[in-house]
Amino acid sequence: MNSPEDSNFPVCDLRSALEFLKQIPGEYIETSEPVDPHAELSGVYRYVGAHGTVMRPTQLGPAMVFNKVKGYDDVRVAIGVLASRKRVAALMNTTQEKVAFMFKDAVATPIAPVVVSAEKALCQEVVHRAIDPDFDILKILPAPTNTEHDAGPYFTMGLVYAEDPENGQHDVTIHRLCVQGKDEISIFLQPGGRHIDVFRKKAEAAGKALQVSISMGVDPAIYIGTCYEAPTTPLGYDELGVAGSIRQKAVELVQCLTINGRGIANAEIVIEGEVLPEMRVEEDQHTHTGYAMPEFPGYNGVANPSLPIIKVKAITHRRSPILQTCIGPSEEHCSMEGITTESSILTMVERAMPGFVKNVHNPAPGNGKYLSIIQVKKLQPVDEGRQRQAALLAFAAFSELKHIILVDEDVDIFDLSDVMWAMTTRYQGDVSTIFIPGVRCHPLDPSSDPAFSHSIRDHGIACKTIFDCTVPFALKGKFQRSEFMEVDVSRFIPGFPKHQ
Incomplete structure (x- = not known):
């Protein structure tokens, strides 16, 4: 283009x-x-x-x-x-x-x-x-x-x-x-x-x-x-x-x-x-x-x-x-609200931790406002934990966010099947989930209401959640995806699109 x-x-x-x-x-x-x-x-x-x-x-x-x-x-x-x-x-x-x-x-x-x-x-x-x-x-x-x-x-x-x-x-x-x-x-x-x-x-x-x-x-x-x-x-x-x-x-x-x-x-x-x-x-x-x-x-x-x-x-x-x-x-709606929220998160996190967050996606199931998938790249041991700091920065700035999924750089954040793969193989509920209860969220979320849970004090207040689906830095060597030979598929299937 x-x-x-x-x-x-x-x-x-x-x-x-x-x-x-x-x-x-x-x-x-x-x-x-x-x-x-x-x-x-x-x-x-x-x-x-x-x-x-x-x-x-x-x-x-x-x-x-x-x-x-x-x-x-x-x-x-x-x-x-x-x-x-x-x-x-x-x-x-x-x-x-x-x-x-x-x-x-x-x-x-x-x-x-x-x-x-x-x-x-x-x-x-x-x-x-x-x-x-x-x-x-x-x-x-x-x-x-x-x-x-x-x-x-x-x-x-x-x-x-x-x-x-x-x-x-x-x-x-x-x-x-x-x-x-x-x-x-x-x-x-x-x-x-x-x-x-x-x-x-x-x-x-x-x-x-x-x-x-x-x-x-x-x-x-x-x-x-x-x-x-x-x-x-x-x-x-x-x-x-x-x-x-x-x-x-x-x-x-x-x-x-x-x-x-x-x-x-x-x-x-x-x-x-x-x-x-x-x-x-x-x-x-x-x-x-x-x-x-x-x-x-x-x-x-x-x-x-x-x-x-x-x-x-x-x-x-x-x-x-x-x-x-x-x-x-x-x-x-997801295109309009989601892209601007992604852009805003990228701006804020880049100021706090330059180069750490590689991309952000607010997918359609999250309505463009409620869910962000944040892709990070840990390069050294001190990067461990910074992924959660990035999530906290996003929550602090954008009250309408409810859930954040953190993934590594090898996960395609625009492919929800790949994100779910990361949640399946790189996530343990008892240690990889961070709950932040009693925080103001979006009033149009019907579950953010006292009728839904006794823990919710007023309509529009909810529990924000971080799902950390990143590999601990010390274990990165054990979580390498299988690599395949790079080939030109058009040799076998004329007109097959090249991978970008």
Whole structure:
């Protein structure tokens, strides 16, 4: 592949990403069969390519575009664009083993976004203003439901961009957005988890609305980059700079038309609005199912009884827009959250113990957030024990991590069968397991609840665990894998791919 700095790399927005994927066998599929956005669309992709923690049967498959959505003449829907680590790496112009390192470097060398004129903003080719009497979000955009039990139609790939009302600092993150009315969307802000909520609270304390834009259908590098969290990207760090570094070109923003805010200029769709102060709604007020939508652990999220409301002022979009969506528990979530967490762990551990950790993988069964596999290389006797120190550093920095599996350099961390082999032959439960009970974890883990165990004091508190599947340094000579002759298989099977 070319280097990430190659200015000729063709991906710069969603449309160029899809055109790029069309050129790679097995990475893209489209259909012109009419599809209902209510449950059916996600039901189809569950089988085609969702994978992740989605209910079986499912598979790792191509990105998919639905060309005909029932009730909408001129809107297509793309799903699963990032639902494969291999596909994400291709879209970043690298390999799946190196993609976390690429983002690690990009965080350290951000290129700040720039503002362009409205004439250059493709996202404003078509404008719908909420003051128009016929304005209705769901008449313009086919927000899908993942299942028939969802609280309502959701925008699952909406990048919420806002400014700190006190100092003008920016932040952009993905949030759970449920359409509640013709010009209202509820927003779920995880307590203590996102900077947008800090901005909202400041505005609300002053009795003011927080002005926000919601950009959908953008360059995949933007989606990955915006999934970083503190301490890697502290308050005041604009995550759009990560995508700028990946592409070696600043992300372009445009001034919104109805609010004092900015949207991503080449987004397929931008929703403009404001989070109203002191106004709350039940997330499932129209369905009363008790559920929100399927979340990344693989279970239906519980509907929140009190969420802030975004009052929509306008929707702008490109001509014949493509709405980008995802299935909540799919591989797509793991790609976005997992790669950024891997990158952050690599950065932190490298500072503390240079060269010791060789790579990190947050695989799909761990939802991208709950499980990390850390590959280390012990070179001398004093390295024994440092593997557990690396795990402790990761836990200290990322509260949402629940389990860490430590393996040696000869284990392929991207092959879970190989990881399980290490756990089978290099692990003894009574001496290789380290429990850290009573630690704050992620609130969406259903097992982190007093009802599950008397040892859990409150919801969201759990036991973090280290599974040390590394060979003690003194025994490394007894744990050498069987070596085979290096041969050119293409002599025997013409066209057989060479080992990389």
